[in-house]
Amino acid sequence: MLNTTPTSTPARLTTPAASKLPRALLWVVGLIYILAGLFFRDPWKSDDVIGLAAMLSALQQPSWQAIITPQIGELAYAEGGPLHIWLGALSIYLLSPFFQWFSSELDANILASRLPNLLYFLILITTLWQGVFRLAKQKAAQPLPLPFGGEPSPIDYGRMIADAALLLCVATIGILWRLHETSAVPLSLALYSSALYALSLYSKRPRTATILLTLALAGTLLNQGLGAAFSLGFGIILAFVLCVSLRPYAKQLLWVIFGTALLCSLWILPAQQSNYWWQQWWLWHQAQLHWPDPSSILRSGRDLLWFLWPTWPLALIAVWQWRAWLRFAHIAIPLSLAIGPLCYLLFAQQAFEPEYTWLVIPSATLAAFSLPTLRRGAINSFDWFAVMCFSLITATIWLGWIALHTGWPPKIAHSIARQTQGFDTSIAWPALVVAIIGSLAWLMLVLWRLRTHPPALWRGTVLSAGGLITAWLLLVTLWMPALDYARSYRHVSHQLAQQIHALTPNSCVRTVNLGLGQRASFYVFDALNFSFNSKCRYILQQTSPKLSASEQDIFPFPTTEIWRGRRGGDRNEMFRLLDTQAF
Known part of the structure:
Protein backbone atom coordinates (compact mmCIF):
# COMPACT_ATOMS: atom_id res chain seq x y z
CA MET A 1 0.00 0.00 0.00
CA LEU A 2 2.88 2.36 0.78
CA ASN A 3 4.20 1.95 -2.74
CA THR A 4 0.87 2.90 -4.34
CA THR A 5 1.02 6.14 -6.27
CA PRO A 6 -1.90 8.49 -5.52
CA THR A 7 -4.46 8.49 -8.32
CA SER A 8 -4.43 12.28 -8.66
CA THR A 9 -1.53 14.70 -8.93
CA PRO A 10 -1.28 18.45 -8.30
CA ALA A 11 0.75 19.00 -11.47
CA ARG A 12 -1.18 20.29 -14.49
CA LEU A 13 0.81 20.77 -17.67
CA THR A 14 0.41 20.76 -21.44
CA THR A 15 3.01 19.93 -24.03
CA PRO A 16 3.61 23.60 -25.07
CA ALA A 17 4.28 24.50 -21.41
CA ALA A 18 7.09 21.93 -21.36
CA SER A 19 8.71 23.14 -24.57
CA LYS A 20 12.48 22.81 -24.71
CA LEU A 21 14.60 25.66 -23.44
CA PRO A 22 17.42 26.33 -25.95
CA ARG A 23 20.61 24.68 -24.68
CA ALA A 24 22.69 27.61 -25.95
CA LEU A 25 20.73 29.94 -23.67
CA LEU A 26 21.49 27.77 -20.64
CA TRP A 27 25.20 27.75 -21.44
CA VAL A 28 25.28 31.51 -22.00
CA VAL A 29 23.49 32.11 -18.70
CA GLY A 30 25.90 29.81 -16.87
CA LEU A 31 29.07 31.23 -18.41
CA ILE A 32 28.13 34.86 -17.79
CA TYR A 33 27.07 34.01 -14.26
CA ILE A 34 30.32 32.34 -13.19
CA LEU A 35 32.83 34.35 -15.24
CA ALA A 36 31.54 37.82 -14.35
CA GLY A 37 33.31 38.92 -11.19
CA LEU A 38 35.50 35.84 -10.83
CA PHE A 39 38.69 37.39 -12.21
CA PHE A 40 40.36 40.80 -12.48
CA ARG A 41 39.72 41.88 -8.90
CA ASP A 42 41.44 41.64 -5.54
CA PRO A 43 40.29 39.21 -2.84
CA TRP A 44 38.01 40.85 -0.30
CA LYS A 45 37.54 40.10 3.35
CA SER A 46 36.66 37.91 4.97
CA ASP A 47 36.24 34.38 3.61
CA ASP A 48 37.54 35.27 0.15
CA VAL A 49 40.95 36.47 1.28
CA ILE A 50 41.15 34.02 4.19
CA GLY A 51 40.84 31.10 1.79
CA LEU A 52 43.55 32.49 -0.47
CA ALA A 53 45.85 33.17 2.47
CA ALA A 54 45.48 29.55 3.65
CA MET A 55 46.26 28.29 0.13
CA LEU A 56 49.39 30.42 -0.11
CA SER A 57 50.47 29.41 3.39
CA ALA A 58 50.22 25.73 2.45
CA LEU A 59 52.72 26.39 -0.35
CA GLN A 60 54.99 28.95 1.30
CA GLN A 61 55.41 27.74 4.87
CA PRO A 62 58.49 25.55 5.34
CA SER A 63 56.72 22.80 7.29
CA TRP A 64 54.62 20.17 5.50
CA GLN A 65 52.22 20.42 8.42
CA ALA A 66 50.83 23.66 6.92
CA ILE A 67 49.33 21.52 4.16
CA ILE A 68 47.67 19.03 6.51
CA THR A 69 46.56 21.60 9.10
CA PRO A 70 45.70 24.93 7.42
CA GLN A 71 47.44 28.10 8.54
CA ILE A 72 47.41 31.79 7.72
CA GLY A 73 51.09 32.58 7.82
CA GLU A 74 52.14 31.29 11.22
CA LEU A 75 48.61 31.41 12.68
CA ALA A 76 46.71 28.14 12.99
CA TYR A 77 43.53 28.39 10.92
CA ALA A 78 41.62 25.62 12.71
CA GLU A 79 38.17 26.07 11.20
CA GLY A 80 36.12 23.92 8.84
CA GLY A 81 38.24 21.63 6.71
CA PRO A 82 41.19 21.73 4.32
CA LEU A 83 39.75 20.27 1.08
CA HIS A 84 39.07 23.53 -0.77
CA ILE A 85 42.46 24.80 0.44
CA TRP A 86 44.22 21.75 -1.01
CA LEU A 87 42.51 22.13 -4.37
CA GLY A 88 43.20 25.87 -4.53
CA ALA A 89 46.85 25.38 -3.51
CA LEU A 90 47.24 22.69 -6.17
CA SER A 91 45.85 25.06 -8.80
CA ILE A 92 48.27 27.80 -7.71
CA TYR A 93 51.20 25.38 -7.74
CA LEU A 94 50.42 24.10 -11.25
CA LEU A 95 49.11 27.20 -13.01
CA SER A 96 50.57 30.26 -11.31
CA PRO A 97 53.99 29.89 -13.04
CA PHE A 98 52.20 30.04 -16.40
CA PHE A 99 50.19 33.15 -15.47
CA GLN A 100 53.36 34.88 -14.27
CA TRP A 101 54.43 35.20 -17.90
CA PHE A 102 51.94 38.04 -18.30
CA SER A 103 51.17 39.22 -14.75
CA SER A 104 52.83 39.72 -11.38
CA GLU A 105 53.33 36.82 -9.00
CA LEU A 106 50.57 38.13 -6.72
CA ASP A 107 48.03 38.53 -9.51
CA ALA A 108 49.00 35.14 -10.95
CA ASN A 109 48.34 33.50 -7.57
CA ILE A 110 44.97 35.23 -7.28
CA LEU A 111 43.98 34.15 -10.78
CA ALA A 112 45.07 30.54 -10.30
CA SER A 113 43.31 30.25 -6.94
CA ARG A 114 39.93 30.99 -8.55
CA LEU A 115 40.11 28.53 -11.42
CA PRO A 116 38.79 25.63 -9.26
CA ASN A 117 35.54 27.62 -8.94
CA LEU A 118 34.89 26.84 -12.61
CA LEU A 119 35.14 23.12 -11.84
CA TYR A 120 32.89 23.45 -8.78
CA PHE A 121 30.28 25.32 -10.81
CA LEU A 122 30.39 22.73 -13.59
CA ILE A 123 29.86 19.93 -11.05
CA LEU A 124 27.04 21.92 -9.45
CA ILE A 125 25.03 22.56 -12.61
CA THR A 126 25.67 19.09 -14.06
CA THR A 127 24.72 17.05 -11.01
CA LEU A 128 21.78 19.31 -10.14
CA TRP A 129 20.32 19.06 -13.64
CA GLN A 130 20.85 15.32 -13.90
CA GLY A 131 19.52 14.65 -10.39
CA VAL A 132 16.33 16.69 -10.87
CA PHE A 133 15.85 15.23 -14.35
CA ARG A 134 15.88 11.69 -12.94
CA LEU A 135 13.49 12.61 -10.13
CA ALA A 136 11.06 14.35 -12.49
CA LYS A 137 10.93 11.39 -14.88
CA GLN A 138 9.58 9.08 -12.19
CA LYS A 139 5.95 8.03 -12.43
CA ALA A 140 4.88 9.69 -9.18
CA ALA A 141 6.15 13.08 -10.34
CA GLN A 142 4.30 13.15 -13.65
CA PRO A 143 1.52 15.66 -14.33
CA LEU A 144 -2.11 14.64 -14.48
CA PRO A 145 -3.06 13.02 -17.82
CA LEU A 146 -5.38 15.27 -19.80
CA PRO A 147 -8.80 13.93 -20.94
CA PHE A 148 -7.91 14.19 -24.63
CA GLY A 149 -4.16 13.86 -24.33
CA GLY A 150 -1.65 16.65 -24.82
CA GLU A 151 0.34 16.25 -21.59
CA PRO A 152 4.15 16.25 -22.02
CA SER A 153 6.17 13.07 -22.22
CA PRO A 154 8.21 12.07 -19.14
CA ILE A 155 11.43 13.15 -20.88
CA ASP A 156 10.06 16.56 -21.89
CA TYR A 157 8.57 17.08 -18.44
CA GLY A 158 11.78 16.01 -16.70
CA ARG A 159 13.86 18.31 -18.88
CA MET A 160 11.60 21.26 -18.14
CA ILE A 161 11.72 20.69 -14.37
CA ALA A 162 15.52 20.24 -14.47
CA ASP A 163 15.96 23.45 -16.47
CA ALA A 164 13.77 25.31 -13.97
CA ALA A 165 15.73 23.95 -10.99
CA LEU A 166 19.01 25.02 -12.55
CA LEU A 167 17.75 28.53 -13.33
CA LEU A 168 16.22 28.89 -9.87
CA CYS A 169 19.53 27.88 -8.30
CA VAL A 170 21.34 30.50 -10.39
CA ALA A 171 18.66 33.06 -9.46
CA THR A 172 19.16 32.49 -5.71
CA ILE A 173 20.33 35.83 -4.37
CA GLY A 174 22.44 34.62 -1.45
CA ILE A 175 24.97 32.56 -3.42
CA LEU A 176 25.68 35.13 -6.13
CA TRP A 177 28.82 36.53 -4.53
CA ARG A 178 29.70 33.36 -2.65
CA LEU A 179 30.21 31.31 -5.82
CA HIS A 180 32.93 33.75 -6.88
CA GLU A 181 35.13 33.63 -3.79
CA THR A 182 38.00 31.36 -2.74
CA SER A 183 36.20 29.82 0.22
CA ALA A 184 34.56 26.52 1.10
CA VAL A 185 31.13 27.61 -0.17
CA PRO A 186 31.48 26.91 -3.94
CA LEU A 187 32.76 23.39 -3.28
CA SER A 188 30.05 22.88 -0.64
CA LEU A 189 27.32 23.59 -3.18
CA ALA A 190 28.89 21.15 -5.63
CA LEU A 191 29.04 18.44 -2.96
CA TYR A 192 25.42 18.90 -1.86
CA SER A 193 24.31 18.80 -5.48
CA SER A 194 26.33 15.61 -5.98
CA ALA A 195 24.57 14.06 -2.99
CA LEU A 196 21.18 14.88 -4.55
CA TYR A 197 22.29 13.28 -7.81
CA ALA A 198 23.58 10.18 -6.00
CA LEU A 199 20.27 9.66 -4.19
CA SER A 200 18.36 10.02 -7.45
CA LEU A 201 20.62 7.38 -9.03
CA TYR A 202 19.97 4.51 -6.60
CA SER A 203 17.07 2.92 -8.46
CA LYS A 204 19.19 2.50 -11.61
CA ARG A 205 22.85 2.25 -10.54
CA PRO A 206 23.09 1.59 -6.77
CA ARG A 207 26.82 0.83 -6.73
CA THR A 208 27.73 4.05 -8.53
CA ALA A 209 25.30 5.95 -6.31
CA THR A 210 26.94 4.57 -3.15
CA ILE A 211 30.43 5.58 -4.32
CA LEU A 212 29.27 9.06 -5.29
CA LEU A 213 27.36 9.52 -2.03
CA THR A 214 30.43 8.46 -0.06
CA LEU A 215 32.60 10.97 -1.90
CA ALA A 216 30.04 13.73 -1.34
CA LEU A 217 29.72 13.06 2.39
CA ALA A 218 33.46 12.63 2.97
CA GLY A 219 34.20 15.72 0.87
CA THR A 220 31.70 17.72 2.91
CA LEU A 221 33.43 16.81 6.17
CA LEU A 222 36.86 17.58 4.74
CA ASN A 223 35.58 20.84 3.27
CA GLN A 224 33.47 22.40 6.04
CA GLY A 225 33.91 20.19 9.08
CA LEU A 226 31.66 18.11 11.28
CA GLY A 227 28.65 20.43 11.28
CA ALA A 228 28.24 20.28 7.51
CA ALA A 229 28.85 16.51 7.48
CA PHE A 230 26.26 15.86 10.21
CA SER A 231 23.78 18.12 8.39
CA LEU A 232 24.19 16.27 5.10
CA GLY A 233 24.46 12.88 6.79
CA PHE A 234 21.22 13.39 8.70
CA GLY A 235 19.48 14.44 5.49
CA ILE A 236 20.76 11.33 3.70
CA ILE A 237 19.56 8.99 6.46
CA LEU A 238 16.19 10.73 6.54
CA ALA A 239 15.87 10.31 2.78
CA PHE A 240 16.30 6.55 3.14
CA VAL A 241 13.64 6.56 5.87
CA LEU A 242 11.06 8.68 4.04
CA CYS A 243 11.53 7.60 0.43
CA VAL A 244 9.98 4.23 -0.41
CA SER A 245 12.18 3.75 -3.46
CA LEU A 246 15.35 4.13 -1.38
CA ARG A 247 14.41 1.76 1.44
CA PRO A 248 15.51 -1.41 -0.42
CA TYR A 249 19.00 0.08 -0.56
CA ALA A 250 19.21 1.06 3.13
CA LYS A 251 22.04 -1.42 3.72
CA GLN A 252 24.19 0.66 1.38
CA LEU A 253 24.29 3.31 4.12
CA LEU A 254 26.74 1.10 6.02
CA TRP A 255 29.13 1.25 3.07
CA VAL A 256 28.65 5.01 2.84
CA ILE A 257 29.49 5.46 6.53
CA PHE A 258 32.44 3.09 6.35
CA GLY A 259 33.82 4.71 3.20
CA THR A 260 33.41 8.19 4.65
CA ALA A 261 35.24 7.23 7.84
CA LEU A 262 38.04 5.61 5.85
CA LEU A 263 38.56 8.59 3.56
CA CYS A 264 38.42 11.13 6.36
CA SER A 265 40.86 9.13 8.50
CA LEU A 266 43.49 9.72 5.82
CA TRP A 267 43.45 13.36 6.94
CA ILE A 268 42.43 13.02 10.58
CA LEU A 269 45.33 10.76 11.60
CA PRO A 270 48.16 13.04 10.37
CA ALA A 271 46.26 16.16 11.50
CA GLN A 272 46.26 14.85 15.07
CA GLN A 273 50.05 15.00 15.05
CA SER A 274 49.67 18.76 15.50
CA ASN A 275 48.24 18.74 19.00
CA TYR A 276 47.61 22.49 19.26
CA TRP A 277 45.87 22.72 15.87
CA TRP A 278 43.72 19.67 16.55
CA GLN A 279 42.69 21.02 19.94
CA GLN A 280 41.72 24.35 18.40
CA TRP A 281 39.76 22.54 15.70
CA TRP A 282 37.67 20.76 18.30
CA LEU A 283 37.17 23.94 20.30
CA TRP A 284 35.98 25.74 17.16
CA HIS A 285 33.39 23.02 16.51
CA GLN A 286 32.18 23.14 20.09
CA ALA A 287 31.76 26.90 19.86
CA GLN A 288 29.46 26.54 16.84
CA LEU A 289 26.69 24.79 18.79
CA HIS A 290 24.43 25.68 21.70
CA TRP A 291 20.94 24.90 22.89
CA PRO A 292 18.22 26.39 20.68
CA ASP A 293 17.94 30.10 21.30
CA PRO A 294 14.90 32.03 20.05
CA SER A 295 16.94 35.08 19.08
CA SER A 296 19.38 33.01 16.99
CA ILE A 297 16.53 31.14 15.32
CA LEU A 298 14.70 34.38 14.49
CA ARG A 299 17.91 35.90 13.11
CA SER A 300 18.54 32.90 10.88
CA GLY A 301 14.91 32.92 9.74
CA ARG A 302 15.13 36.61 8.87
CA ASP A 303 18.35 36.16 6.92
CA LEU A 304 17.03 33.15 5.03
CA LEU A 305 14.12 35.22 3.70
CA TRP A 306 16.50 37.18 1.46
CA PHE A 307 19.26 34.60 1.10
CA LEU A 308 17.00 31.93 -0.44
CA TRP A 309 14.89 34.29 -2.52
CA PRO A 310 13.11 33.44 -4.84
CA THR A 311 13.13 29.70 -4.07
CA TRP A 312 11.85 29.51 -0.50
CA PRO A 313 8.21 30.55 -1.19
CA LEU A 314 8.04 28.14 -4.10
CA ALA A 315 9.62 25.36 -2.02
CA LEU A 316 6.95 25.78 0.67
CA ILE A 317 4.25 25.68 -2.01
CA ALA A 318 5.75 22.46 -3.39
CA VAL A 319 5.71 20.75 0.02
CA TRP A 320 2.08 21.73 0.52
CA GLN A 321 0.87 20.87 -2.97
CA TRP A 322 2.71 17.54 -3.02
CA ARG A 323 1.97 16.67 0.63
CA ALA A 324 0.39 13.36 -0.37
CA TRP A 325 3.63 12.43 -2.19
CA LEU A 326 6.07 12.96 0.69
CA ARG A 327 7.21 9.34 0.54
CA PHE A 328 8.10 9.53 -3.16
CA ALA A 329 11.59 10.40 -4.35
CA HIS A 330 10.93 13.73 -6.11
CA ILE A 331 9.71 15.27 -2.83
CA ALA A 332 11.22 13.03 -0.15
CA ILE A 333 14.85 13.43 -1.28
CA PRO A 334 15.05 17.25 -1.52
CA LEU A 335 12.84 17.66 1.55
CA SER A 336 15.16 15.41 3.57
CA LEU A 337 18.23 17.29 2.37
CA ALA A 338 16.53 20.52 3.53
CA ILE A 339 15.52 19.18 6.95
CA GLY A 340 19.14 18.28 7.79
CA PRO A 341 20.46 21.88 7.52
CA LEU A 342 17.33 23.27 9.20
CA CYS A 343 17.91 21.02 12.21
CA TYR A 344 21.52 22.17 12.37
CA LEU A 345 20.47 25.84 12.27
CA LEU A 346 18.38 25.26 15.40
CA PHE A 347 21.56 24.54 17.35
CA ALA A 348 23.99 26.82 15.54
CA GLN A 349 25.62 29.54 17.62
CA GLN A 350 26.30 32.03 14.83
CA ALA A 351 24.92 30.57 11.60
CA PHE A 352 25.53 32.69 8.53
CA GLU A 353 25.83 32.40 4.75
CA PRO A 354 28.18 29.35 4.63
CA GLU A 355 25.56 27.40 6.59
CA TYR A 356 22.63 28.87 4.66
CA THR A 357 24.07 27.56 1.39
CA TRP A 358 23.27 24.00 2.47
CA LEU A 359 19.61 24.81 1.80
CA VAL A 360 20.09 26.16 -1.73
CA ILE A 361 20.07 22.84 -3.64
CA PRO A 362 17.00 21.26 -1.96
CA SER A 363 15.12 24.59 -2.08
CA ALA A 364 15.76 25.01 -5.81
CA THR A 365 14.70 21.41 -6.45
CA LEU A 366 11.45 21.71 -4.50
CA ALA A 367 10.76 25.11 -6.07
CA ALA A 368 11.02 23.59 -9.55
CA PHE A 369 8.40 20.97 -8.68
CA SER A 370 6.03 23.69 -7.49
CA LEU A 371 5.83 25.34 -10.92
CA PRO A 372 3.48 22.84 -12.61
CA THR A 373 1.13 23.09 -9.61
CA LEU A 374 0.69 26.87 -9.81
CA ARG A 375 -2.25 28.57 -11.45
CA ARG A 376 -1.64 30.81 -14.44
CA GLY A 377 -2.26 33.97 -12.38
CA ALA A 378 0.36 33.00 -9.82
CA ILE A 379 2.90 32.23 -12.55
CA ASN A 380 2.25 35.57 -14.23
CA SER A 381 2.69 37.34 -10.89
CA PHE A 382 6.03 35.60 -10.50
CA ASP A 383 7.03 36.84 -13.95
CA TRP A 384 6.03 40.44 -13.35
CA PHE A 385 7.65 40.58 -9.95
CA ALA A 386 10.95 39.53 -11.53
CA VAL A 387 10.56 42.12 -14.30
CA MET A 388 9.77 44.99 -11.93
CA CYS A 389 12.27 44.04 -9.24
CA PHE A 390 15.30 43.58 -11.48
CA SER A 391 14.41 46.49 -13.75
CA LEU A 392 14.39 48.71 -10.67
CA ILE A 393 17.72 47.27 -9.48
CA THR A 394 19.26 47.78 -12.92
CA ALA A 395 18.06 51.39 -13.02
CA THR A 396 19.44 51.99 -9.50
CA ILE A 397 22.88 50.65 -10.44
CA TRP A 398 22.99 52.92 -13.49
CA LEU A 399 21.79 55.91 -11.44
CA GLY A 400 24.54 55.34 -8.88
CA TRP A 401 27.15 55.11 -11.63
CA ILE A 402 25.91 58.35 -13.18
CA ALA A 403 26.07 60.02 -9.77
CA LEU A 404 29.64 58.79 -9.25
CA HIS A 405 30.85 60.28 -12.54
CA THR A 406 28.67 63.40 -12.88
CA GLY A 407 27.75 64.41 -9.35
CA TRP A 408 24.02 64.16 -10.05
CA PRO A 409 21.80 63.49 -8.15
CA PRO A 410 23.79 65.36 -5.51
CA LYS A 411 22.62 63.43 -2.43
CA ILE A 412 23.45 60.07 -3.98
CA ALA A 413 26.76 61.42 -5.29
CA HIS A 414 27.70 62.72 -1.83
CA SER A 415 26.90 59.37 -0.21
CA ILE A 416 29.01 57.49 -2.77
CA ALA A 417 31.88 59.98 -2.45
CA ARG A 418 32.12 59.30 1.28
CA GLN A 419 32.60 55.59 0.58
CA THR A 420 35.13 56.08 -2.23
CA GLN A 421 37.19 59.01 -0.99
CA GLY A 422 40.30 59.37 -3.14
CA PHE A 423 39.04 57.03 -5.87
CA ASP A 424 39.96 57.78 -9.50
CA THR A 425 36.60 58.07 -11.30
CA SER A 426 37.94 57.65 -14.83
CA ILE A 427 35.65 55.59 -17.07
CA ALA A 428 36.69 52.13 -18.29
CA TRP A 429 35.17 52.19 -21.77
CA PRO A 430 35.33 48.45 -22.56
CA ALA A 431 33.51 47.70 -19.30
CA LEU A 432 30.96 50.39 -20.10
CA VAL A 433 30.26 48.81 -23.48
CA VAL A 434 29.69 45.40 -21.85
CA ALA A 435 27.33 46.99 -19.31
CA ILE A 436 25.32 48.63 -22.10
CA ILE A 437 25.07 45.34 -24.00
CA GLY A 438 23.95 43.56 -20.83
CA SER A 439 21.27 46.18 -20.17
CA LEU A 440 20.02 45.93 -23.75
CA ALA A 441 19.86 42.15 -23.43
CA TRP A 442 17.69 42.51 -20.31
CA LEU A 443 15.44 44.97 -22.14
CA MET A 444 15.07 42.51 -25.03
CA LEU A 445 14.21 39.73 -22.57
CA VAL A 446 11.49 41.88 -21.00
CA LEU A 447 10.10 42.83 -24.43
CA TRP A 448 10.08 39.15 -25.40
CA ARG A 449 7.93 38.41 -22.35
CA LEU A 450 5.60 41.36 -23.08
CA ARG A 451 5.08 40.69 -26.77
CA THR A 452 5.07 36.92 -27.20
CA HIS A 453 3.29 35.65 -24.04
CA PRO A 454 5.28 32.39 -24.18
CA PRO A 455 3.46 29.33 -22.80
CA ALA A 456 6.66 27.66 -21.59
CA LEU A 457 6.69 27.21 -17.83
CA TRP A 458 10.37 28.12 -17.57
CA ARG A 459 9.74 31.73 -18.66
CA GLY A 460 9.57 33.03 -15.06
CA THR A 461 12.78 31.30 -14.06
CA VAL A 462 14.53 32.74 -17.12
CA LEU A 463 13.39 36.23 -16.11
CA SER A 464 14.59 35.77 -12.52
CA ALA A 465 17.95 34.32 -13.54
CA GLY A 466 18.40 36.85 -16.36
CA GLY A 467 17.54 39.79 -14.12
CA LEU A 468 19.95 38.73 -11.39
CA ILE A 469 22.74 38.09 -13.88
CA THR A 470 22.14 41.50 -15.49
CA ALA A 471 22.39 43.22 -12.11
CA TRP A 472 25.56 41.27 -11.30
CA LEU A 473 27.07 42.05 -14.69
CA LEU A 474 26.43 45.77 -14.18
CA LEU A 475 28.04 45.65 -10.76
CA VAL A 476 31.21 43.95 -11.97
CA THR A 477 31.55 46.19 -15.04
CA LEU A 478 30.44 49.60 -13.79
CA TRP A 479 31.31 49.31 -10.11
CA MET A 480 34.13 46.79 -9.79
CA PRO A 481 36.94 49.42 -9.74
CA ALA A 482 35.13 51.37 -7.01
CA LEU A 483 34.29 48.23 -5.05
CA ASP A 484 37.87 47.02 -5.35
CA TYR A 485 39.11 50.38 -4.11
CA ALA A 486 36.74 50.37 -1.14
CA ARG A 487 37.11 46.70 -0.13
CA SER A 488 40.64 45.67 -1.11
CA TYR A 489 43.55 45.90 1.34
Missing part, protein backbone atom coordinates in the same frame (compact mmCIF):
# COMPACT_ATOMS: atom_id res chain seq x y z
CA ARG A 490 46.20 45.99 -1.38
CA HIS A 491 47.21 49.65 -0.98
CA VAL A 492 47.10 49.83 2.81
CA SER A 493 49.02 46.55 2.98
CA HIS A 494 51.75 47.95 0.71
CA GLN A 495 52.00 51.04 2.92
CA LEU A 496 52.31 48.94 6.07
CA ALA A 497 54.89 46.68 4.46
CA GLN A 498 57.06 49.69 3.55
CA GLN A 499 56.96 50.89 7.15
CA ILE A 500 57.81 47.47 8.58
CA HIS A 501 60.67 46.94 6.12
CA ALA A 502 62.06 50.34 7.14
CA LEU A 503 62.41 49.17 10.75
CA THR A 504 65.55 47.58 12.05
CA PRO A 505 66.17 44.12 10.50
CA ASN A 506 64.24 41.23 12.05
CA SER A 507 62.04 43.58 14.07
CA CYS A 508 59.36 41.84 16.12
CA VAL A 509 55.83 43.05 15.40
CA ARG A 510 52.78 41.75 17.28
CA THR A 511 49.14 42.64 16.81
CA VAL A 512 46.30 43.98 18.93
CA ASN A 513 42.65 43.52 17.87
CA LEU A 514 43.68 42.51 14.34
CA GLY A 515 40.85 40.60 12.62
CA LEU A 516 41.41 37.34 10.81
CA GLY A 517 40.40 38.84 7.46
CA GLN A 518 42.84 41.72 7.89
CA ARG A 519 45.65 39.39 8.94
CA ALA A 520 44.97 37.24 5.88
CA SER A 521 44.98 40.31 3.61
CA PHE A 522 48.37 41.48 4.84
CA TYR A 523 49.76 37.99 4.30
CA VAL A 524 48.34 37.68 0.78
CA PHE A 525 49.45 41.07 -0.50
CA ASP A 526 52.85 41.41 1.19
CA ALA A 527 53.58 38.12 3.00
CA LEU A 528 53.47 39.90 6.36
CA ASN A 529 53.70 37.61 9.37
CA PHE A 530 53.15 38.88 12.88
CA SER A 531 54.57 37.49 16.08
CA PHE A 532 52.65 36.25 19.12
CA ASN A 533 55.41 37.33 21.50
CA SER A 534 54.01 39.79 24.05
CA LYS A 535 57.49 41.36 24.41
CA CYS A 536 57.66 42.59 20.83
CA ARG A 537 58.81 46.18 20.53
CA TYR A 538 56.38 47.09 17.73
CA ILE A 539 52.61 46.72 17.77
CA LEU A 540 50.13 46.77 14.87
CA GLN A 541 46.80 47.91 16.28
CA GLN A 542 43.45 47.72 14.52
CA THR A 543 41.13 50.43 15.79
CA SER A 544 38.49 52.86 14.55
CA PRO A 545 38.95 56.45 13.33
CA LYS A 546 35.73 57.27 15.16
CA LEU A 547 37.52 56.83 18.49
CA SER A 548 39.34 59.69 20.15
CA ALA A 549 43.11 59.61 20.66
CA SER A 550 42.68 58.66 24.32
CA GLU A 551 40.30 55.84 23.38
CA GLN A 552 42.77 54.48 20.84
CA ASP A 553 45.64 54.49 23.35
CA ILE A 554 44.56 51.41 25.31
CA PHE A 555 48.07 50.45 26.44
CA PRO A 556 49.35 50.75 30.02
CA PHE A 557 52.74 51.88 28.71
CA PRO A 558 53.75 54.83 26.51
CA THR A 559 53.79 54.33 22.74
CA THR A 560 54.75 56.41 19.72
CA GLU A 561 52.76 56.18 16.52
CA ILE A 562 55.01 55.45 13.55
CA TRP A 563 52.32 55.05 10.92
CA ARG A 564 48.58 54.97 10.48
CA GLY A 565 46.53 53.93 7.45
CA ARG A 566 43.20 52.69 6.25
CA ARG A 567 41.35 51.78 3.10
CA GLY A 568 40.09 54.67 1.04
CA GLY A 569 36.77 55.95 2.34
CA ASP A 570 36.62 53.45 5.24
CA ARG A 571 35.16 55.25 8.24
CA ASN A 572 35.10 52.28 10.63
CA GLU A 573 38.56 50.75 10.42
CA MET A 574 42.09 52.06 10.90
CA PHE A 575 45.54 50.59 11.55
CA ARG A 576 48.32 52.04 13.71
CA LEU A 577 51.94 50.87 13.88
CA LEU A 578 53.30 51.71 17.32
CA ASP A 579 56.77 51.75 18.91
CA THR A 580 56.76 50.80 22.61
CA GLN A 581 60.40 51.74 23.33
CA ALA A 582 60.42 55.33 22.25
CA PHE A 583 60.86 56.65 25.80
